[in-house]
Amino acid sequence: MNSRGSGQPGAIRGRGLQPRKLGFASAGSGIIRPILLGIVALAAVSCGKKGEAPEPVYPVPTPAQVNWQKMETYAFVHFGLNTFNDLEWGYGDTPAETFDPTDLDAEQWVRIIKAAGFKGIILTAKHHDGFNLWPSKYTEYSVKNSPWRGGKGDMVRDLVNACRKYGLKFGLYLSPWDRNHADYGKPEYTEYFQNQIQELITEYCDSIELFEYWFDGANGGDGYYGGAREKRSIDPNSYYQYERAVEFIHSKFPDAMIFGGTEPTIRWVGNEEGWAGQTDWAPFKPGDNPHYGSPDGTEWLPAECDVSIRPGWFYHPREDHQVRSLSHLVNIYYQSVGRNATLLMNFPVALSGKIHPLDSARIMEWRRTLDEQFETNLLAGIKPTVNNERGSGFKAAYITDGDWDSYWATEDTVKTGTVEFRFDTVTPVNRLLLQEYIPLGQRVAKFGVEYLDTLGKWQPVDTEDTMTTVGYKRIIRFGTAAAKALRVNFSESRGPLCINNIEAYLAPVLMVEPSIRRNAEGTVFISAAPGAEIRYTTDGTAPTAKSPLFREPFGMARKGTVKAVAVDPTLGKVSPVASHTFDIPTAAFKVVTPAGEKAAAAFDGNPSTAWYLLLSKSRELVFDLGGTYTVTGLTYTPDANRWGMGPVSKYRIFVDGREVAYGEFSNIKANPIEQVVTFAEPVRGSRIGFVVDATADGAASASFAELNVLTQ
Numbered sequence: 001m002n003s004r005g006s007g008q009p010g011a012i013r014g015r016g017l018q019p020r021k022l023g024f025a026s027a028g029s030g031i032i033r034p035i036l037l038g039i040v041a042l043a044a045v046s047c048g049k050k051g052e053a054p055e056p057v058y059p060v061p062t063p064a065q066v067n068w069q070k071m072e073t074y075a076f077v078h079f080g081l082n083t084f085n086d087l088e089w090g091y092g093d094t095p096a097e098t099f100d101p102t103d104l105d106a107e108q109w110v111r112i113i114k115a116a117g118f119k120g121i122i123l124t125a126k127h128h129d130g131f132n133l134w135p136s137k138y139t140e141y142s143v144k145n146s147p148w149r150g151g152k153g154d155m156v157r158d159l160v161n162a163c164r165k166y167g168l169k170f171g172l173y174l175s176p177w178d179r180n181h182a183d184y185g186k187p188e189y190t191e192y193f194q195n196q197i198q199e200l201i202t203e204y205c206d207s208i209e210l211f212e213y214w215f216d217g218a219n220g221g222d223g224y225y226g227g228a229r230e231k232r233s234i235d236p237n238s239y240y241q242y243e244r245a246v247e248f249i250h251s252k253f254p255d256a257m258i259f260g261g262t263e264p265t266i267r268w269v270g271n272e273e274g275w276a277g278q279t280d281w282a283p284f285k286p287g288d289n290p291h292y293g294s295p296d297g298t299e300w301l302p303a304e305c306d307v308s309i310r311p312g313w314f315y316h317p318r319e320d321h322q323v324r325s326l327s328h329l330v331n332i333y334y335q336s337v338g339r340n341a342t343l344l345m346n347f348p349v350a351l352s353g354k355i356h357p358l359d360s361a362r363i364m365e366w367r368r369t370l371d372e373q374f375e376t377n378l379l380a381g382i383k384p385t386v387n388n389e390r391g392s393g394f395k396a397a398y399i400t401d402g403d404w405d406s407y408w409a410t411e412d413t414v415k416t417g418t419v420e421f422r423f424d425t426v427t428p429v430n431r432l433l434l435q436e437y438i439p440l441g442q443r444v445a446k447f448g449v450e451y452l453d454t455l456g457k458w459q460p461v462d463t464e465d466t467m468t469t470v471g472y473k474r475i476i477r478f479g480t481a482a483a484k485a486l487r488v489n490f491s492e493s494r495g496p497l498c499i500n501n502i503e504a505y506l507a508p509v510l511m512v513e514p515s516i517r518r519n520a521e522g523t524v525f526i527s528a529a530p531g532a533e534i535r536y537t538t539d540g541t542a543p544t545a546k547s548p549l550f551r552e553p554f555g556m557a558r559k560g561t562v563k564a565v566a567v568d569p570t571l572g573k574v575s576p577v578a579s580h581t582f583d584i585p586t587a588a589f590k591v592v593t594p595a596g597e598k599a600a601a602a603f604d605g606n607p608s609t610a611w612y613l614l615l616s617k618s619r620e621l622v623f624d625l626g627g628t629y630t631v632t633g634l635t636y637t638p639d640a641n642r643w644g645m646g647p648v649s650k651y652r653i654f655v656d657g658r659e660v661a662y663g664e665f666s667n668i669k670a671n672p673i674e675q676v677v678t679f680a681e682p683v684r685g686s687r688i689g690f691v692v693d694a695t696a697d698g699a700a701s702a703s704f705a706e707l708n709v710l711t712q
């Protein structure tokens with residue numbers, strides 16, 4: 001999550017998921033309660049079936065943890081002083097007066113988030129900078145001292161009202177670390193922190209269900225601290241008195257999930273990219289890798305994948321072109337919800353106080369795509385055959401009856417099993433969704449999936465997914481199989497199998513246009529969404545589903561245009577056309593100045609790599625073309641990675657020492673994309689000079705992700 005993690009062995013860096021007091025230590029209600037609840041829940045489960053339900057395989061979830069996991073996806077909103085100061089972590093001295101959204105509309109957030117299928121919203125009520133989005137009675141550093149609505153605004157209240165109006169669950173993020181507060185690090189701050197938790201819970205959540213409280217794990221360090229401007233460190237396990245906070249939260253909202261702190265009921269997955277391990281156990285013990293958990297975990301701590309729809313958590317205009325792609329966001333769904341975790345998707349609310357249109361458009365594309373991919377359950381109503389049944393109360397038919405609480409179970413001595421689904425006709429299929437009945441614990445440790453092909457032979461599905469754990473939900477993607485039947489072989493489990501749901505789908509291939517690139521050697525690479533065929537042309541004509549099939553990278557060390565489409569081989573759908581015009585290959589380019597530099601990353605055809613020109617060494621990059629050409633211009637791409645720097649803003653260009661162009665890339669800081677310079681007239685030459693007169697951010701080095709020449 002961040003470099004400020006506790007860093008202690010076994011602790012979860014940056015999230016403060018400290019080794020929790022295990023067993024029945026005097027941990028207060030924090031630990032005993034979930035276990036007691038879990039036992040009560042199990043009693044209900046086991047008495048509700050004919051015959052005996054399998055013994056639970058501990059640890060097991062509380063009913064509240066089960067209901068939370070059933071939410072599957074919910075939203076994060078980062079909004080505050082950082083938004084108006086282009087920051088991710090405010091130092092604590094940012095003037096409250098800079099908080100001034102022009103058109104704040106929490107209902108717009110809620111409408112978009114609900115329409116995209118998310119079940120709740122967690123708001124950063126106070127981030128590390130200490131600025132409060134509600135007019136707290138405990139501090140002046142809040143919206144009440146901002147120009148927004150003349151100091152009468154209340155962001156938390158607006159969002160609670162919007163959530164209540166549209167039926168969305170509400171969650172609170174309250175950064176324990178406060179870089180503004182003069183008393184941070186002293187006992188007085190702990191009281192302030194506790195008071196604010198109580199203030200938010202009692203005065204804002206009286207009319208809405210609080211589903212999650214988020215204690216950020218970033219802790220301690222340098223900050224403004226009322227003007228002290230110093231470094232302050234604390235022991236998060238004791239200083240914030242999390243047990244006290246959780247006791248209060250659960251006194252009002254017993255089912256609220258706690259993220260972070262010393263009494264968590266869920267765990268951070270361990271990254272900010274939105275993926276859980278392919279093997280992902282909800283059972284967890286201190287020292288486990290949070291991406292995976294472990295089968296001998298002592299507590300039920302399911303993983304939460306938090307990720308932002310853009311590179312940053314807060315809004316930055318320069319990231320408008322970096323909203324995650326549709327295929328990336330779809331992949332995040334499969335790698336979080338499809339791997340026994342939940343997805344907490346962040347929306348950095350823009351300067352207006354609304355979710356940016358690019359973000360809302362992309363997340364609605366995501367929603368439509370997922371609805372398409374999971375439109376028709378091909379196993380609905382099919383009664384599977386199994387190798388073993390525990391009795392009529394746990395029969396195989398429960399796997400496809402659509403009732404989450406009915407499940408197939410094997411006898412106590414049977415920890416492996418095969419479930420077979422027969423189709424009436426040959427059925428194309430490429431997704432399998434499996435669920436375990438987690439109130440009895442997480443069991444499956446390994447499984448396999450086969451299909452009966454048209455020749456009557458069982459074949460393993462063609463997948464890159466590792467088929468180990470299942471848990472609440474596991475979704476396997478595989479090459480479209482023409483199946484007469486499907487078979488799941490559960491080969492390892494921690495106890496008798498308890499499978500409550502299996503579904504299968506034919507997900508259409510994602511019809512996003514392919515990406516085309518060429519490396520320095522002139523080799524062309526084309527990629528598209530999984531399962532797509534790629535059809536392409538190299539003569540500039542528009543490709544169709546009948547154009548040549550792209551099977552492997554091919555050489556094109558010449559000028560030319562490659563066009564490509566993705567084709568769904570089952571449904572015949574064709575994506576929009578991708579097109580890339582390549583000029584002379586860069587393999588022959590040789591850097592002359594700075595001497596000794598190769599600047600390979602500037603000429604490798606891969607915009608995600610970049611070379612930096614140290615301006616104190618040389619303000620000019622001179623390179624030889626390896627031949628004489630009629631040059632008409634060039635293209636320049638700065639380093640556009642999240643922490644990329646040094647985009648060139650002012651430049652001059654020379655051909656064989658003669659200045660042929662100069663100018664500025666005026667919006668390059670906000671939009672660091674490929675820039676095209678066209679010369680007033682074509683120039684014959686063999687040596688290009690690119691002089692950096694300024695970088696947009698004043699960096700000491702200028703970044704070159706790509707540099708190409710345009711020739712006649």
Ligand code: FUL
Pocket residue numbers: 001002014088089216217218306313
């Ligand atoms: C991290 C914070 O430091 C980030 O700013 C962000 O709030 C993320 C969700 O959690 O610990």
